Amino acid sequence: xxxxxxxxxxxxxxxxxxxxxxxxxxxxxxxxxxxxxxxxxxxxxxxxxxxxxxxxxxxxxxxxxxxxxxxxxxxxxxxxxxxxxxxxxxxxxxxxxxxxxxxxxxxxxxxxxxxxxxxxxxxxxxxxxxxxxxxxxxxxxxxxxxxxxxxxxxxxxxxxxxxxxxxxxxxxxxxxxxxxxxxxxxxxxxxxxxxxxxxxxxxxxxxxxxxxxxxxxxxxxxxxxxxxxxxxxxxxxx
Numbered sequence: 001x002x003x004x005x006x007x008x009x010x011x012x013x014x015x016x017x018x019x020x021x022x023x024x025x026x027x028x029x030x031x032x033x034x035x036x037x038x039x040x041x042x043x044x045x046x047x048x049x050x051x052x053x054x055x056x057x058x059x060x061x062x063x064x065x066x067x068x069x070x071x072x073x074x075x076x077x078x079x080x081x082x083x084x085x086x087x088x089x090x091x092x093x094x095x096x097x098x099x100x101x102x103x104x105x106x107x108x109x110x111x112x113x114x115x116x117x118x119x120x121x122x123x124x125x126x127x128x129x130x131x132x133x134x135x136x137x138x139x140x141x142x143x144x145x146x147x148x149x150x151x152x153x154x155x156x157x158x159x160x161x162x163x164x165x166x167x168x169x170x171x172x173x174x175x176x177x178x179x180x181x182x183x184x185x186x187x188x189x190x191x192x193x194x195x196x197x198x199x200x201x202x203x204x205x206x207x208x209x210x211x212x213x214x215x216x217x218x219x220x221x222x223x224x225x226x227x228x229x230x231x232x233x234x235x236x237x238x
Contacts, residue, residue, distance in 0.1 A: 005047055010057060012050055014043070021203065022049055024057075027162045031061030063227070075121040081108050083132070085184030092121075101128040126159075129181040133157045136185070137176060140192045148215055150199040164226065165191045167198035174198075183226060190222035 003014045012033045023036040037046050050057075073079065079090040088108040100111040101124065112121060134157055141152050153172040160166070160177040167174045174195040180188045193216050201208040212219045 003043065005043065005050065007047070007050055008054055010054070010061075012057075014046055016041075022046070024050075024053055025162070026057055026060040026064065031057075031064045033057055033061075073122065075110070075118050075125075081125075082182040083108070084181070085187075099124045101125060126178065129178050130157050133176060133178055133181045133188075136181075136188060137192060140189055141196070144193055144196055144215075148193075148196055148200070150196055152196060152199070165195045167195040167202075169199050169202050172199060186222050187226040190216065190219055190226065193219070 002016075005012050005014060010033060012035055014035050014037055016039050017036050019036060019038055021038070022041070025034050025036075026032070027034065035046060035050060073081075075090065075092065077090060077092055081088050081090055083103060088103060088106055091107045091109050093109060093111045094114045094116075095111050096113055097111070099113070099116075100109070102109045102111075110121065110125065112124065116124075137155055137157070141155065145151055151172060152174055155173060156175045157178050158175060160175070160179075163177065164180060165174060165176045174192070176188075176191060176195070180191060194212065197208060197211045197215065200211055216222070
């Protein structure tokens, strides 16, 4: 069941679910607000919770609206693309052979068949970014499992419009946003540790903060750095 409440000029979407606790999210690009609430919780209780979070909601919305966004990709020569935080200039090479993506010095070489559409070019680059992310994540998980005393049974990489990652403690699996391949390596490592910490504590409570402080004392620095970087241009939809 979905309802809406309005507080201080802000419309909040309330979704009732079979959960135990309230969860508040603010989504890009414009700061849409959603509260997930237990099925039996009354609207007045949810409203009071939202009132206590109004200042936080407004600050998150301000950050999202001010965040720099990439220009739409056109896949033309000398267009900027990023890998692990480094800028590369695209070089499109037409050849009647299987598509290839490779990095040479400061160039990203995209070899494609003649008359390849922009949509297909995007598919080729997206697949390349996914594979690069998979290659980078495996050693990070292997590094942090013994340090954190957890076991990741499975991990997935995929496009995610509203999160850098997610965790399913029940199945001991984590999901990571393919856009992380474009960010500095320390940002990826921070997200991996963040999601692995959710195997120990599913929520963002004080225990979770304590765990993050123990495992990665500079996590706030990495988080702020990641959130300051430009995000992908999207036609956002919910």
